[in-house]
């Protein structure tokens with residue numbers, strides 16, 4: 001079983017220890033049956049030794065069972081949190097493009113649903129373990145009581161295992177098919193929650209997307225799940241039937257064909273009854289464990305995709321993981337590690353998005369230079385590549401060709417994470433964290449309060465501990481909070497991707513004329529992606545992109561003149 005081999009690989013020592021405790025528990029359980037058998041054989045004159053053995057076995061069975069289950073619970077919970085951590089680390093360690101290509105729904109469903117399915121099934125593992133251990137020890141005991149009964153039981157166990165294997169492979173197939181539908185379901189759920197406004201306004205769309213399509217996927221998921229779980233239930237029921245058959249054979253066939261005494265028969269049946277009840281405990285967990293195997297396979301597959309994506313694109317990056325050693329080494333080797341670096345160059349840099357039908361968008365090759373203490377506007381039509389340039393520049397997309405250099409030092413996979421730490425950014429599709437944790441210490445709450453006032457948010461948002469009291473604000477206000485967080489990061493480079501697009505005229509004015517000047521005066525390199533041609537004059541340089549190429553580096557004064565007269569800028 002995949003789960004068992006995963007546990008064994010994850011923590012061999014703890015797993016073997018827990019299994020050993022299960023075996024001891026099973027062994028003492030079987031010895032307990034032997035004592036019961038003996039007591040039943042001589043009910044009138046039980047010796048003190050027998051009573052003592054009975055008491056000791058009761059105690060040892062209970063204690064070792066508890067120890068083995070506790071160890072397996074601890075192990076399985078440790079493995080579970082390790083798995084969750086590994087998935088999160090691999091998402092954070094993968095390249096942005098890889099994560100974008102896989103999509104959020106498959107990763108989110110793996111993190112939220114698959115991990116929960118495994119968590120739900122893990123308590124079954126100790127039970128299955130002790131069932132198996134108990135079965136083995138019962139078999140050994142049966143060999144002593146009656147080799148013939150032991151042989152019949154062994155045959156029943158083998159038949160049970162073969163039947164289970166036959167069932168389980170088709171059960172796993174059905175559950176895997178259900179799991180595929182689950183990714184689609186998550187995508188639909190995302191549409192329902194994030195597209196609620198649009199769906200509310202358009203009944204027809206709601207009926208098709210949140211009704212017909214979602215129902216079809218949910219139906220398919222339900223069908224495959226029912227088949228898969230029923231197959232596993234069938235496997236459990238068949239196992240039970242095999243053991244009922246075994247009891248029948250012991251009761252009616254064995255006495256007819258062999259010279260088995262009534263005492264031996266009673267002892268054997270008693271052992272088998274104990275064995276069946278123990279196995280039943282394990283069998284009820286089979287459907288859950290089947291689902292968990294599929295979930296683990298899915299998580300492993302997603303981790304594989306995250307890693308393969310990196311291999312496709314080149315070497316894996318260092319420093320993204322929450323791994324002190326790697327991060328430290330990456331930061332030490334950081335490009336432009338000197339705080340006084342002044343020049344950032346893009347040398348023949350390009351990035352490509354392959355399209356589904358073979359068409360592609362290519363940014364570059366671009367040769368650009370940026371300096372500290374300079375405001376550069378990146379402008380151009382929708383889809384001209386401005387945001388893509390922002391992602392390449394900030395190191396989120398490693399250049400497919402060419403190189404980025406900081407004061408002549410090339411940014412490579414080894415120092416890219418350190419390079420990214422030079423940037424504060426508010427992207428067009430920014431995510432607003434409600435926490436200030438991770439921002440530089442040293443009175444950050446006080447600074448945050450000060451800037452809340454500047455951004456006219458102090459009547460809406462308070463700083464409580466290290467958190468914003470709320471982020472439930474208008475889009476323009478949320479962007480102001482994101483700007484505040486970026487400002488507090490106090491990095492040498494700032495990138496704002498259409499920050500002012502949602503701002504009222506007063507804040508547009510504040511942003512373009514006051515804040516950008518302040519950042520420039522502080523020696524920051526400021527890159528502003530903008531369509532606000534009214535403010536192009538505040539830039540030292542304007543880079544105009546057209547279908548991924550630089551049309552020309554424009555003189556902002558000329559641009560200003562153009563925007564005032566309404567004429568086309570000179571090309």
Ligand SMILES: Nc1ncnc2c1ncn2[C@@H]1O[C@H](COP(=O)(O)OP(=O)(O)OP(=O)(O)O)[C@@H](O)[C@H]1O
Nearest residue numbers: 100353361380381382383384385386387388389428
């Ligand atoms: N994640 C993506 N996958 C595939 N293609 C993409 C992706 N993001 C952008 N593109 C393509 O790259 C091109 C440039 O997109 P980009 O977002 O850089 O444009 P932009 O200039 O910032 O546009 P806008 O002004 O609308 O924000 C677009 O034509 C788009 O089709």
